[in-house]
Amino acid sequence: MNITVLLALIAVLVALRFMKAHLLLWAGAWWVGIYVLLRFGFRVPIPASVISIYMGIVTLAILAYLSSSDERREEVFGPLVRFMTERRHTPFLAVTVLAIPALAAANVYVQMNVAIEPPFFPRTIHPASPTEITVQDQRISIDSGDNPYRALEQSNPDEFRKHVENGRRVYYQNCFFCHGDNLGGNGMYAHALNPIPTNFADGTTLPSFRETFFFWRVSKGGPGMPEEGAPWDTAMPAWEKMLKEEEMWDVILFLYDFMGQRPRAREEVHQ
Amino acid sequence: MTTRQIARGLTLAWLAVLCVGTGLARAQSPDIGTEAQREAGKVLYMKLCSQCHGEKGDGAGYATPNVLPKPRDFTSGKFKVRTTGSGALPTHQDLVNIIRKGMPYTSMPSWPGLSEEEVSNLAYFITTFSADFSNPEAAPKPIDLPSAPASTPESIETGKKLYEENGCIKCHGTLGRADGPSALTLKDEAGNPIRPANLTHSWTFRGGSSREDIFRTMSTGFNGTPMPSYLEALPPEQRWAITDFIASLSDTNGPGYTNLIVARPVQDPIDLAKGAESFASAPVARFPLLGQITEPGRSFHPPATSVTVQAIYDAESIALLVKWHDMRADKTGKNSPSLPIPPEEEAGGEAPSAAPAASETEADPFADTTEDTVAPPAEFSDAVAVQFPVAVPAGARKPYFIFGDSQSSVDLWFFDLARNEPLQFIGRGSGDVAVNDAGDVTGVASYSDGEWSVIFRRPLRASSGAPFTPGQFMPIALSAWDGSARERGNKRALSVWYSLYMEPETVPSAAGPMIRTALIIFGLELAIIGWVRSRLRSQARNEIRGEGRPQPAMGS
């Protein structure tokens, strides 16, 4: 949150309050204010796509408010109707009527002259996995399978620690170049990659999935991405070529262990 | 600009405080914190640091075999980035700073997420690895780092002279491109190969890229490496002059990585003989390179960290100018995108690099160039490749960025720099690269002062490969091989896919769309106003006639 922006906005709204501003002005102020807040009010900027969703909602809400009672409708549309019909406003009206298309045309001009950007292809961040994969001659069910070493956590904690430690070794020999020392997706090569490496430290990525999902991603990598993951752009290797199955399971254990998180539990099957 | 000034101000203030603090600290033993602080640091160290620096602090962690430069061995008590004299221990603040900021373009990351206390505790814990820290004799004494005079053209000129006179060229090269004659033979005290800094890429400087950082590095040297301290050798003004010269070598705004090459149309037919001159009109696009760490035969730390590309096209053909820095032109041996890498080589990381095993004794980079300090010729030559999809992709789907895949292949323009002409390959995956005899691509290559300039040219429409059409985006990826680092085949520096845009000769006018938009909106406005007015009139009529229920204005 950027406090200065927030304070400035509050100040403007308070000022409007003292000015006893017209409803129309209020509506405009809120709209612009919320836009400014979303656009500049956050230290980590909000992506444009989300801002447009939010502004759509805000627009609807403000329109609903303006027309929610006869009085308000009169208050809002009255001046507008008068502006459009009364003779004394005619010069202004003419100017406005000409100014709006001119502005729109200017906008078109600006839009057509922005710096060229390469085509942008959105991708699904976490595409759905196949139900089953074959890794080094082993069939592994993504749906019903589980990390074979996870059970050791209860049954044999020492052995489990060994697996985690092995996973740590694997991670720092292979993965941290991209995914970073603290799993934040900010390794030394992250600046050269698109899409950027997955950030495991964001709090939500690890617990949202089961370990088999990560096993699929680790073992099959970028080449194993389904179509909706906009294939072939990610540099994630298919680690099955370079690591043993056990090492891949271990490194997943390590990810959870390092972040102190637990994988998503399997939904109870009833019936 | 303001943040820069503030930062500069803060640095100065900090230096001032340090100077004052120095006087006070002179008599005390090194600041190694309390037992509790070191214990707290140990917990963090074991979690965050020990994988590289080792649990014993000896720089032998899990990651060590695969990283270059090697992780610091804390037991040696030798630290690169300090404010203290050559060979001296760093101050507590030095350690804190380096933990906080990390070392760019190495595997030492910055740790912005840790609290002041945590970083401080870590720094305290690190002191436990070397006995020197508890020795009051060895208490670090920060050196005098006078504030910076303004950089002027004169000071840069002076600096350039001093740079040449003081042997900097031996390692860092005439133009600072790390191509000095002894650049390839450098080793640190532990015997690990080490590369001189490329002074034209200030963003890769381990100790930071500000003028103050450069000045400090030059004054203190990097302990344990061939980089000496010039504290004694040169007075501060001369050091500042060299600093100004070094700072002038790089674009101070950082690498300016982009994701697009804009190919400009040119009127005259492209003449390869004219070389880089023809590209004057084309904007420079710089792309980061990373090690090929995705397919077996990995290269974790290739020497090349970035590459610049310019593109032009005439009526018949397109030409690309690719430039990157290489410590030495390796024009002997051979190279090819399909040369195999034995698995054992990858396991050893960078160890069997070009550094000759013969020079066991630490080479003095400042001795006159002798046979000993010249690295033997490389077995593999330098090479570069530009990669395009074989067909212009229709949607998001491109060939796999590492030499394509079995379903969509790539067109490789490969230049083995030991040869005179580029070759073409068809890539269907890193294990399936075949020579393409189309012979569409021609090119020239030249090397000067540590920089390769390679020009490729191909007809816009050729017998093989995708056509180039103005107004179209074409995916492009690059690879570079450094022969002296034994790079070949999959072992190389590469980029992910970027775009090449063929800027059309005549840009379509915006007038049409502008007029159309304006007219549509104008029409809408007139319709709305007309509607409002007619409504008002009919309402007025109704009221006069006294019939019709009153309607809220604009209600429906």
Add this chain to the structure above:
Amino acid sequence: MAVPLIGRIGVLILASTAFYAYVGQLVPQNEVQPPQETVLRTDLTTAEMVTTGRQIMDAKGLCFTCHTIGRSGALRFPDLAGIAGRVSERAPGVTDIEYFAQSLYEPDSFIVPGFNPGMPAINRPPIGLTDQEILCVIAYLQSLGGTPTVTMQTSHKYYTPAGAAPVAPGEAPANGAAPGQKAAPVAPAAAAPAKSAQLKPQAAHLGGAFTS
């Protein structure tokens, strides 16, 4: 300027549906294709056929749902490790290619002692491998305990490749194949060059409809 009620409602409905369709255009547009039906090249080398055969057995063939390689103990279906070496003892006098072909096309005609019948005909739904794919599977099976000899041009009792029995131009195509057998498929899919791996699914599948 009075707009009749029906018109207003119509415009409202049109506008709302258009708005929602517009919202639908704003989100990422990904067309999810079904998994590629690999069209096998006719010029695969035997070594390539072995790897391809292995992939087919993994994925489309679903062979390892029942079969194992290198397992012993209580098995549902015969283990396949070293299978090529055992052909001579199971079916003396038959080439391994013919034996494997029979096992795949008519699995019930020979049941390995100690096992129950239960394998479906592989060239028919639900598995529905193509004849070319089955050749690759045979190549892989040959490699288990033997040396693969099969090529894409190999013919056996159940299948004769188009190129293997040259038909003189002008004759009715495909009737030259041995009588009583499945007519050899006309070549298009098999002969399609590697480039025909398109984004759109192939309209003409050699396999059955119900490929699970």
Add this chain to the structure above:
Amino acid sequence: MNGTMNRKLALVLGPVTGVLMFAGVVLIATFLTNREYAQPYRAPAAVVDPTPRVEGVAAEAADAEAKAKATPYAEAEYRQFPVIGSRVAVWAVSQLHLLFAAFVLAVPLFAIIIEIIGYKTGDLRYDRLAHEFTKLLSVSFSLTATFGAFLTFLLIALYPKFTNYLMSVFSPTFLPYVLLFFAEAAFLYTYYYGWGKFHPLVHIGLGIGLNLVGTGIMLIANSWLTFMTSPAGVSDTGALISLYDAVYNFTWMPINIHRIIANVAFGGSVAAAYAAFKFLQAETDEERAHYDWMGYIGNFVAILAFLPLPFAGYWLAKEIYAFSQTLGLTMMGGAFSWLFIIQAVLIGNLFLAANYYLWLGMGRVEGRQPLQKFIKYLLIGIALCFAIWATPRSILATVSEIRAMGGSTHPMLGFLGVMSAKNTAVNILILTTFMSFLLYRRTGKIATVAWAKTGHAAQLTIFAAAAFIVIFLGIYGYFVEATVRIGLSVPQVSSVLIAMVSITIIDVFLFRRAKMTGDVRWGKIPPISQYVLIFIAVTFTWLMGLMGYVRSGLRQHWHVYGVIRDTSPDAFTPTLGFATQVVSVTVLIFFVLIGFVFWITSLHDRPDFVPSAKTVTHPGADVVLGGALGHQPGIARASHFEGRTQ
């Protein structure tokens, strides 16, 4: 505007609009077919052929005949529907069938409830209302059956092998289905035509029978389609093992519940749209008052049924996850994750529109309304919850934006994209809507009971407590496992439900003998509110269409998930953009047809045709017209009040 003029204009322009809407449909359909999507069905471009045309045609015909004779019969796996392709054809027709079926199933459900209320209270208004709803049924019923038959033909023709397979599994359920269908017809027509002809209890019995039979039909049909998503009771190769399991598969029950609730919501909204349509057409104040009230009730039913829908949806999603995590991930994280953002836009719009309608309803009460000042706070709440619900899980961002965020999740928005936040948002939305309803209820009233203050305070406390519990559990959800988190929605929902019930009970007692500061004048609502009702109906219909797409599209390239693959050219999953276009066209067709239903229904109230002297110019025409049309004015006029209400 002038009434008679409106009528005349409507007569002229109504068909014109119809034609225009049809043209719109055609236009969009043409646009769709222009897409690459339709390519596989296109004939190759004509080849230049030097042969004279006549000979060429003759030769072609001869060739074709020879070829036809030579080709042996082969069973087709798939056939192509011209131009739009099989998928879109089956998709649109089944969606239309479903929409009408939903309407036909839902309307009796609340008609019977209203009828029972009418019977219990003796208030004839309710009885008339129930009858009015039922009027819409008979035409809709035949349309449902027509579309059902159309769908069956399409399936048999276009997907013969797959249809055959489904039949082999489900053939034992066909006979009961058909029998139930007969029973449905019998009940429906006796219920409608027998209005007022029987003892009220007998009639109510008929209505209950109608509902039971209708639900039975739906259950059977649901088993077929849920089997396709989550097959059970069959072997790997698709052979039937247990019909019971095949019917009672993972998603059957959740879909049943989901559909019953959604049907009621949808039916209510369409009935409200009908009332809105009649309101706008109405010429007298009585009619306006009646249809205002009817629209209010219809909308009330719709929103009431809508409130529990998200929870039924969660149950369904949970079952899908339990059946196959891959399917669940495809739905929530994969190809369909963005569909739920579109859904959030729709649902947000619904809530906003429903609240807005209630606020406008305050205008029915005389005098200036002090309670209206609360609207802005409610609005802020709704907008916030709407925004949270519409926050995508995988944010669409350019590389530079992703780098700025430090990953694919935004450090702040990331928390809004997950289930905890959305669950909380939807619960708060429901509470807010309920608040709007309460405010509407007390417009123009002042509680006079002695404990009024305490009552208000208690209501407020309960409301605050519910909101607190919901928000607390929502935040708590971030700290627990996914399975626990899903479980948290139960206490959230129940606290909202308990709050709603208890506040309503207090409210009822609080406002007994309340002082009225202004009369409720039914019909005195701004006409814009009626357009809101129609908008709600469109949105509901569209939402049904979208949900139909996701439920069916989840299978991706499977006819029966994991058992029978779709190998037709339509096997791919189209883009969301394409899907929304198809849904839009389907919804437009539905509204054209439902407009037709409304029109037919409104024929009831039309005065009979009386040939005026001017129109009859030929002597013969009199005879013809006289013979063709019965002259029974009066009966039709009184049809409003036919039956028991008379």
